[in-house]
Amino acid sequence: MPVLSLLQAQFPDAMPVGTYLDRVATALDPYDFRPDSTFAAVSICRDELTQQLIELVAQRWHRPFALGGLGGLPSLGRTGWRACLSHVPDTTDRGRLLVFGMPHVGMDTSGAVGQSARRNQEHPTSTCGAIVSLLDLVRRGEADSLPPGLDDHEAQRLLRFVQDETGSMPMEVIELTRRTAHAVEEEIWAELDALEAFRDMDVAVFCGVQIHVPERSDHIWSTGASVKGADGVRHRLEV
Numbered sequence: 001m002p003v004l005s006l007l008q009a010q011f012p013d014a015m016p017v018g019t020y021l022d023r024v025a026t027a028l029d030p031y032d033f034r035p036d037s038t039f040a041a042v043s044i045c046r047d048e049l050t051q052q053l054i055e056l057v058a059q060r061w062h063r064p065f066a067l068g069g070l071g072g073l074p075s076l077g078r079t080g081w082r083a084c085l086s087h088v089p090d091t092t093d094r095g096r097l098l099v100f101g102m103p104h105v106g107m108d109t110s111g112a113v114g115q116s117a118r119r120n121q122e123h124p125t126s127t128c129g130a131i132v133s134l135l136d137l138v139r140r141g142e143a144d145s146l147p148p149g150l151d152d153h154e155a156q157r158l159l160r161f162v163q164d165e166t167g168s169m170p171m172e173v174i175e176l177t178r179r180t181a182h183a184v185e186e187e188i189w190a191e192l193d194a195l196e197a198f199r200d201m202d203v204a205v206f207c208g209v210q211i212h213v214p215e216r217s218d219h220i221w222s223t224g225a226s227v228k229g230a231d232g233v234r235h236r237l238e239v
């Protein structure tokens, strides 16, 4: 089956990343997010496969601030968020902050989701490696154990964010990635609201899942978009 048919079967709402960014710009048009007044920030996984998004965002809104750690979860802490907010243009009455939060997932040529063929490697490897590793840890009952002497704080924090109140999480890669995207969105807004960013700037947050499609552009499955202006009310956006 052609690779795009395999993609559509698993992710019917996914679109090429260029199309997605065009739609983001269209959704923000009424809010006047022009490139010269807008500062972009991107929370994506450390995996090299994710980095195309940085380049495409930079082409539209200048080079973005890097927020992300493993799984696309913001990992910069309060100090990092303060630094990010302090870089927003202040030459207009209110600056504009545009945040993207995107975990990712790979697909191989057979349509198997959760792995990617990488450059000069014979066998596909997990994508997202962090999310697949969490699934493995929980399946083996080892989620709470850390190898002595090793620091694994980003993976441990990611696990906490995708668990519900009872400590359980989806045990399937697509559903767990979707849960991660919602956790990323909640964490971005929690930090922005704690710092009351909307008092000085309009803030827009776009979240979704980056999908790496073999020999095709990355695709985005949008999972949430909203904007908050001077009234302090979060308005949902359609992408």
Ligand SMILES: [Zn+2]
Pocket: 045, 046, 047, 070, 071, 072, 104, 127, 128, 129, 130, 131
């Ligand atoms: Zn990853």
